[in-house]
Amino acid sequence: MTASPDITAGAGDVAAFRAGGAPVAAGGVIRSPWLGDVEFGPQSELFFPCGLPGFEDERRMLPVEIPAQAPLVYLQSLTNAGICFLALPVFVVDSGFRLSLSEDERSMLQFPEDRDPAIGADVLCLALLLPSGDSVRVNLNAPVVINLHNSRGVQCVSTGKPAGCFRLEENGRWERAC
Amino acid sequence: MLVLRRRAGEAIAIGGDIEVEVIEISRTRVKLGVRAPRAISVSRRETIPVAAENRQASEFIGGRGRECMEEILHMLKKFSSGEV
Numbered sequence: 001m002t003a004s005p006d007i008t009a010g011a012g013d014v015a016a017f018r019a020g021g022a023p024v025a026a027g028g029v030i031r032s033p034w035l036g037d038v039e040f041g042p043q044s045e046l047f048f049p050c051g052l053p054g055f056e057d058e059r060r061m062l063p064v065e066i067p068a069q070a071p072l073v074y075l076q077s078l079t080n081a082g083i084c085f086l087a088l089p090v091f092v093v094d095s096g097f098r099l100s101l102s103e104d105e106r107s108m109l110q111f112p113e114d115r116d117p118a119i120g121a122d123v124l125c126l127a128l129l130l131p132s133g134d135s136v137r138v139n140l141n142a143p144v145v146i147n148l149h150n151s152r153g154v155q156c157v158s159t160g161k162p163a164g165c166f167r168l169e170e171n172g173r174w175e176r177a178c
Numbered sequence: 179m180l181v182l183r184r185r186a187g188e189a190i191a192i193g194g195d196i197e198v199e200v201i202e203i204s205r206t207r208v209k210l211g212v213r214a215p216r217a218i219s220v221s222r223r224e225t226i227p228v229a230a231e232n233r234q235a236s237e238f239i240g241g242r243g244r245e246c247m248e249e250i251l252h253m254l255k256k257f258s259s260g261e262v
Contacts, residue, residue, distance in 0.1 A: 054228070055236070082240075084239050085232075086243055129250075131241075131242055131243070142231070155225075155228065157228050168250065168254070170253060172255070
């Protein structure tokens with residue numbers, strides 16, 4: 001699949017590429033084994049100053065949304081085409097999710113200390129999909145948080161009140177697993 | 179466990195090429211700076227299980243994730259469409 005990107009970043013939206021849009025002048029093309037050739041502009045890149053735990057060198061990521069697969073979001077590494085994560089917005093799993101950022105995480109996101117970020121308006125908050133038998137699970141204690149104002153990202157590892165792990169059941173409900 | 183007392187600005191050395199410096203001490207926290215070779219992974223302890231999960235997450239798309247994508251999407255849409 002070759003995707004011609006058309007970024008649609010904004011309040012509450014995932015910075016997303018939609019097939020069929022106008023090509024972006026600058027940026028590059030990532031040849032993803034999972035998504036095909038994805039063309040992207042520099043404004044679409046996410047920067048993770050510390051990578052993700054276990055993937056500390058993966059600092060440049062591209063969020064890719066395929067409308068037919070919404071609400072899933074691909075997080076494709078731009079330094080290693082073979083690395084890609086599947087994620088979805090935390091509110092799909094738990095509408096009552098509350099984000100808690102440590103001082104270091106705020107600093108990495110360059111988010112001011114005088115107020116809490118609003119999910120959707122200030123930050124995008126994604127949960128990575130993990131295999132769980134015939135289904136999938138997510139760990140909301142470690143959401144991937146992206147500052148929508150500057151495209152910086154960090155995976156927040158909560159040390160406060162645990163938000164829990166949830167498993168997707170056959171009936172489409174997310175059940176708490178831990 | 180070796181226990182050492184240090185003040186802000188002081189450091190400890192681990193082996194010949196790792197240094198941990200106390201940068202700042204506040205009422206409830208201490209800010210540390212670590213100098214280590216790039217090959218040495220330095221992380222907060224609580225991120226270690228998350229790193230293992232992330233490795234699983236990255237393998238998912240190349241394995242079962244691809245096979246069962248339709249099924250996952252079907253399950254996700256079931257609930258949001260009010261089928262249940």
